[in-house]
Amino acid sequence: MSTSEYERMPPVYKLDDYDSCLQKPSDVYCLLHFTLVSDEPSELLQMIERYIYNKTSVSDKTLEGCLNQSFWKEYQLRTKIEHYSCSSLADNEVEIDVADIITGFIVLVLILLNIFGSLYDIYNTNKNEGMLACFFLSFSIKRNWKMLTSTRRSLDPRLQRLKSLNGLRCILAYGVIVVHCVIPYMVAVENVHDYELSYSNIWKHVFFNASLMMQTFIVISGFFLAYKIEISFENQQLNWSMVPKGIIIRYLRLTPAYAFIILLTATWFKFLGPAPLWEFDVFQVTGNIMVSDCRRRWWLNLLYVNNYVYDSQCLLQSWYLAADMQLFCFGLVLCILLKNYRLKRKILTFLFLIGISMVAVHTYIRDLYPIFIIWPSDGSLFFKTDPTFNETYKMGHGNFASYIIGISLGYFVYKWQNKEVNMKKYSTSGEGTSVLKSDLRLFG
Known part of the structure; x- marks a missing residue:
């Protein structure tokens, strides 16, 4: 134009x-x-x-x-x-209901627990007094801050060498936040023409195609699952009891904080309004639409299946938690099956081909975009009607191939570390290339 x-x-x-x-x-x-x-x-x-x-x-x-x-x-x-x-x-004048009062009570209890736990941690010298003491200390701001900023080394030096991946995830998380901060401005941007022309700028596609960042998180998640299982069960038998145990531990680790955010969104979030676009359901702005959806279908999020609901608007960004939980459950079963199986490479290659084939066939039949792009029209609707976002991008099977890549890398790195491969020899061409080809046979 x-x-x-x-x-x-x-x-x-x-x-x-x-x-x-x-x-x-x-x-x-x-x-x-x-x-x-x-x-x-x-x-x-x-x-x-x-x-x-x-x-x-x-x-x-x-x-x-x-x-x-x-x-x-x-x-x-x-x-x-x-x-x-x-x-x-x-x-x-927003009406206060029972759910708002219950949420306020929960927030007050958490604040008091933080105050009491922090004071207990500061003034009590004998902290080894059983489970009750551990419970209160878990709310200590002092202790939690110390753990959050701790730089202590891992007991296993192999895990220590991979701590840089946490830095990478931090950088990527910052990028995701930046991209999500831009999306609300698509709702009623004043200069639409300049915004549309920015899609012709190759550098700005770092933001418009930033959805590819999430595939990096999926790969890292699969990598750590396979790698840590291999390390943790080197000298002990890995049995099927680990499946329910692993899923329950992960559920309990993620869900309390997640449920609290859903509760705040379904109740107190409404007090942030009104605003010009607050109740206009056509634009699907982060307002009453998200509040009502969290009140009506909160259980979908807590069961981690909200990413398979086409128009889910309750914490839209939480599709990643659902997809990652689904892939974790599958990956845990897969790692147990492959623990002592010699055909890892063939099985993982087959699963990778299945993963990309599922998305390819779905994309072709439904005539979707091959990758998810943040278009202005769909961004203004918060992707409620975007078929690429709803049918492939946010669903667990749509990220299956990336997760298999991560699991494969976990096995690959573990094999190389056990063989004590010297990575410096791969910095040269010629001989290093032939050695690389030889060592690739280690995998599987």
Whole structure:
């Protein structure tokens, strides 16, 4: 699209100042979604349609009449309202229900436990007093901060050599946060044209295709699962009792904090509103939509199956926890099966091919994008209707191949460390290349 054509079009989004509009109790701020129409053939409307990707005291007629007056005067086009939502100063009075009170009580208990545990840790010299003392010490801010910032070495030097992966995960997590901070601005960005042109900038695709970062997390997760199992069970038998035990331990480690965030979202999050886009369900803004979905379908998140629900909006970003939990359960079973099996390489190769084939076939049949890209239109809807995001990207089987790569790397590194392979010899060409080919046979 040329700049001259873009300037002829009406703005995609236009918002008046929210605070200045709501000065008196009788003032109303309305947000609406409409389509452009014309009673007569319009060259401008035809041009707009060519660029479109085919993928309550206020009445509808009043709003439509107001819009028609301004759009006809400037663009000779009329409007047809599809959805609208209005709010006033009275909406600031949010009703407090039983769930809000229970959440407040839980928050108060946690704060008191943190205070008591911290004081107990500071002033009590004899801390080895049984389970009750350990319980209170687990809430000590002093102790938890010390553990969080600890740089002590692992008992196993092989794990110590891999601590750099934690640094990599920290850097990637920062990148994920940066990308997610950009997404809300897609809802009503003022300069849409410049935003669309940024997709032609190769460097900015680091952000637009940043979804590939998540595959790195999946690979690292699979790597640590296989590698730690190999190390932990070198001198003891790995049996099937480890499957339920491992799943339960992981569930108990992740779920309490996760459940608390869901609880806060379903209750106290509503007190952050209202705002211009708070209740407008067309844009699916992080507001009442997320609150209502967490209240209605919170159990999907706690069962870690929310990533298989097409339009799940309760903590949308938590799809990763669900996918990782599903892959962990499968990976745990797989590692037990492969513990003493000599055909690891063939089995893992076969599973990798199955993983990429599942996504390839699904993508072809459903005519999806091969990779998930943050398009402006889908980003403004928070991906509720994006088929690539909902059908492949966030689902467990859509990340299966990456997890198999991680498990394979775990076995590969473990084999090389046991053989005490000197990595320096691979820094040269010629002989180093032939030695590499020879040592690759170690895997499997």
